[in-house]
Amino acid sequence: MDRVQRIEALEAEYQLFxxxxxxxxxxxxxxxxxxxxxxxxxxxxxxxxxxxxDEHFQTGDIRTTRTNQAxxxxxYVLIDTPGLGINADDxxxxxxxxxxxDVVLFVHAPPGELDVEEVALLDQLRNAYGDxxxxxxxxxxxxxxxxxxxxxxxxxxxxxxxxxxxLGTMPECFVISSTRFKSGVEKNKEGLCIKSGIPQLxxxxxxxxxxxxSSLEEARQKRLARRALELCERIDVAIEQDITLIEQVTQPxxxxxxxxxxxxxxAQRTFKNHTSAMQKARKKLESL
Numbered sequence: 001m002d003r004v005q006r007i008e009a010l011e012a013e014y015q016l017f018x019x020x021x022x023x024x025x026x027x028x029x030x031x032x033x034x035x036x037x038x039x040x041x042x043x044x045x046x047x048x049x050x051x052x053x054d055e056h057f058q059t060g061d062i063r064t065t066r067t068n069q070a071x072x073x074x075x076y077v078l079i080d081t082p083g084l085g086i087n088a089d090d091x092x093x094x095x096x097x098x099x100x101x102d103v104v105l106f107v108h109a110p111p112g113e114l115d116v117e118e119v120a121l122l123d124q125l126r127n128a129y130g131d132x133x134x135x136x137x138x139x140x141x142x143x144x145x146x147x148x149x150x151x152x153x154x155x156x157x158x159x160x161x162x163x164x165x166x167l168g169t170m171p172e173c174f175v176i177s178s179t180r181f182k183s184g185v186e187k188n189k190e191g192l193c194i195k196s197g198i199p200q201l202x203x204x205x206x207x208x209x210x211x212x213x214s215s216l217e218e219a220r221q222k223r224l225a226r227r228a229l230e231l232c233e234r235i236d237v238a239i240e241q242d243i244t245l246i247e248q249v250t251q252p253x254x255x256x257x258x259x260x261x262x263x264x265x266x267a268q269r270t271f272k273n274h275t276s277a278m279q280k281a282r283k284k285l286e287s288l
Contacts, residue, residue: 029076029209029216032068032101033140034094036118037083039107040142043178045071045078047198048205052185068097076103076209085117098128099227102212102219103205107140111151113158122166130226132219134169135208140201141175174201 033041042057049056049071056071057080069080081097082090098104104125108114114122129136141159144152156175164170176197184192193199212219 026072026077027213027216028072029102029212030070030079030100031076031103031105031205031209032079032081032097033105033107034081034098034101035083035107035121036085036109037090039083039109040178041083041105041107042080044105044107044140044142044176045080047176047178047181047196048202049073049078052182067093068100075206084121098124102136102216103208104129104137105140106137107142108159109143110141110146110155113155114162119162119166122163126167127230129223133167134171135212137167137171138201138204138208139163139171139173141173142178144175144177144197145179172204174204176201 033045035041042055042059045057046052046055046059051057057069067082071078071080079097079101081094084091084094106121106125108118125137126133139159141152141156152175156173160170160173163173174197178196178198181193181196181198184190184194184196
């Protein structure tokens with residue numbers, strides 16, 4: 001990223017921060033589903049919101065979520081974000097969703113543990129929520145039907161270990177199946193719904209939202225203050241970089257200017273000496 005792009009990016013981030021700072025936030029906690037593309041975020045939110053059969057958040061074989069979408073429920077507001085890792089626009093939208101979220105459902109789809117890109121996202125979450133990351137982030141392992149129980153247990157253990165290392169704490173972790181829950185709803189099979197893990201996650205989110213409500217505004221202001229400080233620090237770094245660049249660009253001209261000034265001063269001294277000698281000679285001539 002060159003100097004102009006860096007300045008434009010900082011300007012855009014400042015404008016976004018200013019708009020978010022002035023926006024009227026809902027009194028309910030905002031819970032955002034966040035993660036890589038096709039992790040099952042939209043399907044999960046449909047199950048959580050009671051839209052198992054009639055989708056509120058669009059799903060499909062190809063990526064369908066391009067902008068942040070919200071749905072207000074009794075206890076909280078759900079936010080669906082675009083999948084990360086596809087293009088810059090989707091990532092920017094997803095990060096804006098993260099900026100607004102009071103709680104993040106970090107959704108991972110097996111097989112396998114978190115890859116390098118997802119581990120970097122854990123670091124981003126830790127930076128975003130600081131000491132509160134343990135209660136603000138919920139790990140969700142989706143599509144449990146893709147794994148055998150023994151494989152799933154191993155994957156979950158590895159992911160929890162990765163989270164502990166990169167978040168500095170171990171958040172709640174839920175293993176869910178949107179497919180199993182949807183089938184249980186449509187067939188009116190409560191046991192199938194319970195085995196999907198969705199009701200347990202809903203219960204946790206309801207408890208979490210109630211515990212956060214009383215301190216929600218204070219927590220939001222704290223996050224905004226932390227983001228403002230980080231942005232100021234980055235602007236300070238950019239200013240220092242520009243000052244260094246200006247010094248590097250102007251240094252050759254400064255050296256040449258100093259040499260020219262010294263040359264002029266030398267010429268002035270020489271002219272002054274010659275003028276003085278000529279004046280003395282003239283006085284001698286006048287006295288003859």
